[in-house]
Every structure is written in C-alpha cells, then in structure tokens.
Amino acid sequence: xxxxxxxxxxxxxxxxxxxxxxxxxxxxxxxxxxxxxxxxxxxxxxxxxxxxxxxxxxxxxxxxxxxxxxxxxxxxxxxxxxxxxxxxxxxxxxxxxxxxxxxxxxxxxxxxxxxxxxxxxxxxxxxxxxxxxxxxxxxxxxxxxxxxxxxxxxxxxxx
Amino acid sequence: xxxxxxxxxxxxxxxxxxxxxxxxxxxxxxxxxxxxxxxxxxxxxxxxxxxxxxxxxxxxxxxxxxxxxxxxxxxxxxxxxxxxxxxxxxxxxxxxxxxxxxxxxxxxxxxxxxxxxxxxxxxxxxxxxxxxxxxxxxxxxxxxxxxxxxxxxxxxxxx
Numbered sequence: 001x002x003x004x005x006x007x008x009x010x011x012x013x014x015x016x017x018x019x020x021x022x023x024x025x026x027x028x029x030x031x032x033x034x035x036x037x038x039x040x041x042x043x044x045x046x047x048x049x050x051x052x053x054x055x056x057x058x059x060x061x062x063x064x065x066x067x068x069x070x071x072x073x074x075x076x077x078x079x080x081x082x083x084x085x086x087x088x089x090x091x092x093x094x095x096x097x098x099x100x101x102x103x104x105x106x107x108x109x110x111x112x113x114x115x116x117x118x119x120x121x122x123x124x125x126x127x128x129x130x131x132x133x134x135x136x137x138x139x140x141x142x143x144x145x146x147x148x149x150x151x152x153x154x155x156x157x158x159x
Numbered sequence: 160x161x162x163x164x165x166x167x168x169x170x171x172x173x174x175x176x177x178x179x180x181x182x183x184x185x186x187x188x189x190x191x192x193x194x195x196x197x198x199x200x201x202x203x204x205x206x207x208x209x210x211x212x213x214x215x216x217x218x219x220x221x222x223x224x225x226x227x228x229x230x231x232x233x234x235x236x237x238x239x240x241x242x243x244x245x246x247x248x249x250x251x252x253x254x255x256x257x258x259x260x261x262x263x264x265x266x267x268x269x270x271x272x273x274x275x276x277x278x279x280x281x282x283x284x285x286x287x288x289x290x291x292x293x294x295x296x297x298x299x300x301x302x303x304x305x306x307x308x309x310x311x312x313x314x315x316x317x318x
Contacts, residue, residue, distance in 0.1 A: 019314040047240060051233075054280070073232045074210075080239040081206060114310050118303070121213070143302035144277070150309050151273050155178040 022153065027113050028106040030149050031127050031139035036061050037091060039068055043079050044086040046071055056144075057124035059137045060095050066134035067103070067126055069095035103128045104141060110149060113141050181312065186272050187265040189308050190286050190298035195220050198227055202238050202253060203245040205230055215303075216283035218296045219254050225293035226262075226285055228254035262287045263300060269308060272300050 035053045037046055039062055046058055050073065060069040071091055079094045080086060102120045104113045106127050113125055127139030194212045196205055198221055205217055209232065219228040230250055238253045239245060261279045263272045265286050272284055286298030 019312070022309070022313045047236065051237070056232075056282075073215075073236060077206065077232060077236050077239060078210070080236060081245075086240075111310055111313050114306050117306055118310065123215075123302075143282075143306045146309050147273050147276055147302045147305040150181070150305050150312075151270055151277065153178070153309075153312075154181045154270050 023109060023111060025110040025149065026106065027104055027108045027110055027127055027139070027141050030110055030145040031106065031141045032145060034059050034126060034137045034140040036065075036137055037071075038062075039092040040090050042087050043076065043084075043089045043091055043094060046091045047076050047080065047086070050076065055124075055140070056142065057122070057140065058091075059126045059140070060091055061137065064133060065136065067098060067101070067128060067137050068092065069097045070101050070126065071095045072123060098135075101126070103135065105129070106139060110141075110146075114146050117143055117146070182268060182270060184269040184308065185265065186263055186267045186269055186286055186298070186300050189269055189304040190265065190300045191304060193218050193285060193296045193299040195224075195296055196230075196250060197221075198251040199249050201246050202235065202243075202248045202250055205250045206235050206239065206245070209235065214283075214299070215301065216281070216299065217250075218285045218299070219250055220296065223292060224295065226257060226260070226287060226296050227251065228256045229260045229285065230254045231282060257294075260285070262294065264288070265298060269300075269305075273305050276302055276305070 035055050036059045037049055039060055050058060056073050058071050059067060060071060062068050069092060075094050102116050102125055104125045104127055116125060124140050124142035126137045127141055128135040129138045194214050195218045196208055198219055209217060215232050217230050218226060219230060221227045228251060234253050261275050261281065261284055263284045263286055275284060283299050283301035285296045286300055287294040288297045
C-alpha cells in the first residue's frame with residue numbers, strides 16, 4: 001500500500017478547514033470577567049471603575065443583580081462634557097437600557113458575537129445567563145478578546 | 160490517471176494550514192482611513208472629532224503633517240475629568256508622544272499588529288510611512304479591524 005502520511009481526504013480546501021475550525025469556537029473559550037456597577041452608582045463612580053479595572057464597557061445591574069444596562073467609554077465621555085455634577089448623576093440616566101442592549105450567551109459562537117460587535121459598532125457584549133428572574137451577567141466578550149482569538153488561531157497561544 | 164479532486168498533499172494538518180493563511184495577511188488588507196488632528200487643536204476639538212468620526216484613537220500631526228502623538232478615548236476621558244477648560248487645553252499636553260507611540264507599517268503582518276495591540280493594551284495603531292522628514296500617517300489599524308478579520312476568515316466577507 002502506498003504511504004498515506006501527509007495525505008488526507010476532506011473534499012475541502014485549506015480555506016474551508018480554516019473556516020470550520022473558526023466556526024466552532026464558542027464565546028466561553030474567550031470571554032473575560034464582567035465588571036459591573038449598580039444602577040444608582042454615579043457617573044463619577046463609573047468612570048473611576050472603568051479606569052481602575054481598565055475596561056471599555058461596564059454592565060449595570062439592579063438590586064437583584066440582574067442586567068439592566070450597559071455604559072461604554074463613549075457614553076461616559078459624552079456625559080463628562082455636559083456641565084453636570086458627575087458625582088450626583090446616576091449612571092442609569094446615561095446608560096443604554098434593556099431591551100436595547102446587545103447580549104450573548106456563553107455557548108454562542110464567537111463569530112456571532114464578533115458580528116454583533118461589528119454591526120452594533122460597540123466594543124463589548126455582556127455574556128448572560130437567562131434565569132426566570134432575568135438576565136445574570138456571567139462574562140464579557142470584547143474586541144480585545146477577538147484580537148486575542150485571532151493571534152491564538154495562528155498558533156501563538158498567549159492565555 | 161486517478162482523479163485528484165479533493166486530495167491534496169501538504170504534509171500539514173488543518174490547523175497548520177489555518178495558521179499559514181493567517182500569518183500571511185498584511186496590515187494593508189485590513190487598515191482603515193486615519194483620522195488626524197493637529198498638535199495645537201484643543202482637547203475639546205479632539206473630543207468633537209472623535210464623536211464626529213466615531214473612532215477610538217486619533218493621531219496627532221505637526222505643521223509638516225508628520226506624526227507626533229496619539230490620543231485615545233481613555234486619554235480624553237481622563238482629561239475631561241480634570242477641572243480644566245478643555246477648549247483652551249492643547250491636545251499635545253495630554254497625548255502619548257513619539258517615540259512612545261506604538262506604530263506599524265502597511266506591509267507588516269496583521270498578526271504582529273494584533274500582538275502589539277494586546278501587549279500595549281491599546282485600541283489602535285497608526286499605519287505609518289517612514290520618509291526622510293519623519294513618519295507620515297497613511298492608515299489606522301484597530302481591534303475593530305481585527306474583529307472584522309476574524310469574521311472574514313470564517314468566510315463571511317463583509318468588505
């Protein structure tokens with residue numbers, strides 16, 4: 001028999017193999033820890049948290065720890081330009097509110113989350129768990145995670 | 160002769176093919192148009208430009224149109240918290256200044272640019288052209304471009 005090493009039959013091109021591998025990656029494999037603040041926290045607190053945690057997106061939760069909104073660096077920059085007292089302005093006034101918040105789940109495909117980021121022109125999505133009470137925030141997936149995924153696909157694992 | 164359709168010899172696994180394809184992509188294939196401001200423009204002007212152009216990173220140039228610095232959304236948010244008059248504060252006071260600015264060239268590999276974004280924890284890099292006079296800004300490459308690259312690698316071309 002002729003040696004088969006190095007030969008394989010797939011009916012697919014290299015590009016298709018690439019696509020197949022990529023398409024199977026889930027959000028769970030690349031998600032980061034979510035950074036949350038409470039609805040009644042001030043915009044000033046939100047900005048402080050954003051710098052302290054060095055993230056671009058904060059998730060806003062209510063007293064029951066359920067997702068009610070999202071604030072981005074852009075939202076905070078816009079608010080800081082207004083001549084308001086940031087320490088007495090609650091973050092829920094300036095946040096993007098449910099149901100207008102784009103979300104994803106940990107078992108979603110990474111590519112679907114990436115497409116949402118591009119379409120909605122946002123930097124990050126909350127990874128949520130649907131419970132009878134509402135949405136619990138279990139992670140965050142951002143353009144930084146997508147950039148890491150790209151680098152790791154090339155074989156340079158950095159995690 | 161036996162049909163060769165669907166067979167190919169590479170001596171490589173699917174993952175290696177993936178890595179090879181990825182490694183050959185250059186910055187030029189994914190770069191966006193750069194948004195620049197002048198050194199003496201105010202921080203207020205910079206924030207306005209950032210919202211108008213909807214970008215996360217602005218490149219700062221001198222009178223000869225050469226790169227002298229970079230300002231991020233984070234830099235502008237930090238500045239806006241200080242109690243200064245943003246309209247009279249020149250952007251070159253708060254920018255990250257050359258030679259501390261991470262840069263790339265259009266023929267660089269996209270993966271090297273992606274690694275720089277991760278290592279330096281920044282959202283975008285200027286794509287520059289080295290001239291005898293200094294660095295001309297010819298493009299911008301960001302985590303958004305990396306996210307698009309990831310989606311397009313899966314075969315969902317959106318450009």
